[in-house]
Amino acid sequence: MIAISSANKGSRGTKGSVLVRKRRLARSVYRLRLRQVPSLLAALDERSLDWISNSPLLARLERVFVAATYLGDGVLWGGLALPLMFLGERNRRYVLIGLGITIINVVIYTLIKLYFKRERPIPFPVPLRSWVLERYSFPSGHAAVAFGIALIVAHFYPILWAQVGIYFLAGFISLSRIYVREHYPSDVIAGALLGTLITGALLPIFTRIFLQG
DSSP states (O other): OHHHHHHHHHHHHHHHHHHHHHHHHHHHHHHHHHHHHHHHHHHHHHHHHHHHHTOHHHHTTHHHHHHHHHHTTTHHHHHHHHHHTTSOHHHHHHHHHHHHHHHHHHHHHHHHHHHHOOBOOOOSSSOOOOSGGGGBOSSOHHHHHHHHHHHHHHHHOOOHHHHHHHHHHHHHHHHHHHHTTSSOHHHHHHHHHHHHHHHHHHHHHHHIIIIIO
């Protein structure tokens, strides 16, 4: 009986130690996979960039994309805001709200760029950026501003064609940044989310100040 009991204990001990080893191995594999995530995401980012910038379908719109990437640097939004300044006090206040939120948006994404210092992809066909600060790519400032303004327009002008149109513009400008190889796709996604979140947080505050104050 004693021998059988000892054998059972030994068997349990062996199973227990095997189970512990399996758990440790599983943890090690999990940690290894976690460490591989950044490199896997970076590889996916680069493949997505190459697929978009080398797409024969998108190449037909190359001139439009280049124009969109330039106009999306502020010219387009200024052109949309200027007529509104002459269309009544309420529209002027909408423009001021958009301007105030956009300035904060720019400050925040600029600080994030300086923190991460992610270099841009190889530009296509020539560098389109103009200032030293713009050597960094994460997050996309174009996308942050575009989607921030899109949210403001959709909020103050709840008309379907206006909402669809402004988000189409924001998406097209953001896609142009990938096509001309000024940004990785993750830069654009992060910029769009950042601009939307900042604007969503500030819009109620600015509305109270400019429209209800």
